[in-house]
Amino acid sequence: MTSSPPDASVYRTLLESTRAIPWQIDWATMQFTYIGPQIEELLGWKQSSWLSVNDWAERIHEEDRQKTVDFCVAQSQSGVDHEADYRALTNDGDYVWIRDVVHVVRNADGSVASLVGFMFDITARKQAEDKILQLQRELEVLSYRDSLTGVANRRMFDTLYPVEWAKARATGEPLSLVVIDIDYFKQYNDHYGHVQGDECLRRVAQSLDTGASRSRDLCARFGGEEFVLLLPATDEAAARNVAERCRKLLAQKEIPHARSGVGRQITTSMGVGTIVPGSQDDPSVFLDRIDRRLYQAKSAGRDRICDTET
Missing domain, CATH: 3.30.70.270 (Reverse transcriptase/Diguanylate cyclase domain)
Incomplete structure (x- = not known):
């Protein structure tokens, strides 16, 4: 007995039930073709407001923005899957640490067709890492x-x-x-x-x-x-x-x-x-x-x- 594959709505339901935030960008237009609704709960920006890569870039903390954009663009142009950690600005002026995991989708001729990925909230991990670094610095001073x-x-x-x-x-x-x-x-x-x-x-x-x-x-x-x-x-x-x-x-x-x-x-x-x-x-x-x-x-x-x- 064979079973038919689930339709697209099932995949979307699965994606939108995770804490990771899925997204997709069309390479030719640099427009978001999809971003998970979880983004609104995490950052406060409405799902409908994520239109282009400019919206993504403008919502990166100014201290992280240029290096993050430059890195992701360079890796994507080279067709290389990559990860980037950065502080994303929230709608109320705070920030959340994000890890963006990016996969490059290619056309048959090898050119870049789109980017797909997941955003993960790593704020708690970063805070723990910062606390460890602070303790290490304090121990070094004490030594x-x-x-x-x-x-x-x-x-x-x-x-x-x-x-x-x-x-x-x-x-x-x-x-x-x-x-x-x-x-x-x-x-x-x-x-x-x-x-x-x-x-x-x-x-x-x-x-x-x-x-x-x-x-x-x-x-x-x-x-x-x-x-x-x-x-x-x-x-x-x-x-x-x-x-x-x-x-x-x-x-x-x-x-x-x-x-x-x-x-x-x-x-x-x-x-x-x-x-x-x-x-x-x-x-x-x-x-x-x-x-x-x-x-x-x-x-x-x-x-x-x-x-x-x-």
Whole structure:
């Protein structure tokens, strides 16, 4: 027993019962010969208002319009089936993310006869993807930030230092470093406890971050109670001024330190240095030099800045 094929009305009923929106465009006239009635529920534009490809193009978000039209026209002219994601404007001024899946129908001679396809609402998927991307960006930011103090971490410094070094070498601008250590911090922790020690680290970091105030300046926690300031396009005098400003800002906080060997409040020792990198210079050697200056400051009695070799 054979059954007769369903008539056109059955196919149309099937198409119009899906959430995907079917459509067809005549290639010669660029006119819609059909678009599913679901389009009105999704975008608010009446089914009868979809007359030509211009109606389609004008209802694409202006930021997506040109690239989407150019891509679809080029693929269609080449006779290539394709997909395009774009924001379609709704009748009330909002937008919906659409995925258009396009099939090119050819004449017997191979020329393009029409385009048929389906529009799918992918707004929920796009929103989920955007949320994932946002979370990834937030995690990336967190991965470069010290969780205790809120300033950049060692990883961030290790990433930016060679970049700024290369810029300084290319431009001939000076690059400065300040390496900072909190004086007698072990004694502070032993006396006040680690909870108070963590708060102390946060307040010191805040002072240093405020002192290195330009957008390109970087304050990073180097490890333990040690911090580093990366100061691009900063000469020796300016770097010394930044270090002095940081010390003053910290002094203004008046953080008590009963077990300090240099006073009754938290102080720091600093090593400062500046270089215009040449082809023979090494960033790690320069960093070691500034670290040595820090220990010179500590050896000389702490609570001071050392910016020269002894």
